[in-house]
Amino acid sequence: MPLHRRTLLKQAAASAALLGCSVKGHDEPRPPSITWQTPDEGHPHRRTWMAFGASDPIWDDLLPRVRTDLGRIARILAEHEPVTMLVRPHERALAARACGDAVELVDAKLDDLWIRDTGPVFVRSNTGELGAVDLNFNGWGNKQAHPYDAEVARLVARKAGARRLETTLVGEGGGIEVDGRGTALLTESCVVNDNRNPGLTREDCETLLRQTLGLRKIIWLPGLRGEDITDGHVDFYARFAKPGVVVAHLDPDPRSIDHEVTRRHLEILEASQDADGRPLEVVTLTAPRRHRHLLDHDDACLGYVNYALANGLVLAPEFGDGRADRAARNALRRLFPDREVVQLDIDGIAAGGGGIHCATLHEPLPVTG
Secondary structure: OOOOHHHHHHHHHHHHHHHOOOOOOOOOOOOOOOOEEOOOOOOOEEEEEEEEOOOHHHHHHHHHHHHHHHHHHHHHHHOOOOEEEEEOHHHHHHHHHHHOOOOEEEEOOOOOOOHHHHOOEEEEEOOOOEEEEEOOOOHHHHOOOOOOHHHHHHHHHHHHOOEEEEOOOOOOHHHOEEOOOOEEEEEHHHHOOOOOOOOOOHHHHHHHHHHHHOOOEEEEEOOOOOOOOOOOOHHHHEEEEEOOEEEEEEOOOOOOOOHHHHHHHHHHHHOOEOOOOOEOEEEEEEOOOOOOHHHHOOOOOOOOOOOEEEOOEEEEEOOOOHHHHHHHHHHHHHHOOOOEEEEEOOHHHHHOOOOOOOOOEEEEOOOOO
């Protein structure tokens, strides 16, 4: 049943009380003593979290290759910053061989590997404290069993020494992209969806997101509902390279389900401004037209926007289309001139519908003093 406005405000008030902010609509709002904001992914990291959570029932014949991909990603990231890998205790030796000695292993019960979605969204307070927002992971709208993954955000918050922050909103980190200055990109297909937030309107979701993540403006993209398990996560379609600059995915194939929606996303982004009133600069990364045989999978994720940042590094996919791979690499070098750009064959993970960003979670370095 749709929630009444009074119920929504009660939920928002509960979130606001925890987060130290006031709620519009209450009689006597008071100035917050603590406020929280989601930092830009490009800010310095304390570490990257990963999950060695691929399992046979989900991944089937892709499982060996996916484990290899996870290990290769972890090894490269560990050259630039600490990496902590969650792993089932009985697979610890397997993970150690894949990841190498530089990666810290932490025992955990896991359903799958997508820690960007199962883990928390890290935020920082105006006093420098690290917070971790638990978005109540529900298996992307109960599409996949998730009894263990529903607890990953709590585990990561505890291990990181971050204050766990609650919200009534249901979502995933891959569905939220921020610039670190109060602007966010989201897809309606993912967030404003009854399989996650039944009865809530876009405005209701905005209210909760603004309070929880310290946002001043949300730019909504339509996304695609029901075509993949995430219902169209924004981190496949558009990302902030820095405040005012957005990297956007374009599928050039008119036969693709993503062709029209990615064109529409570009139109919206090119007409948008950020929270400071600045028009967005939009850089297009065009999907590959060719790819290796393993990526003939129905769920394959073929796009360059799902890269991950580490300290001094951009880790991005390549798909075997020399021209498109090279164009993406050159664009990322221009966008991140102070970082090394490394492209990696992650065909196992990509064939299963995800990317490097989906399989990693950055923990920002706390601000002290």
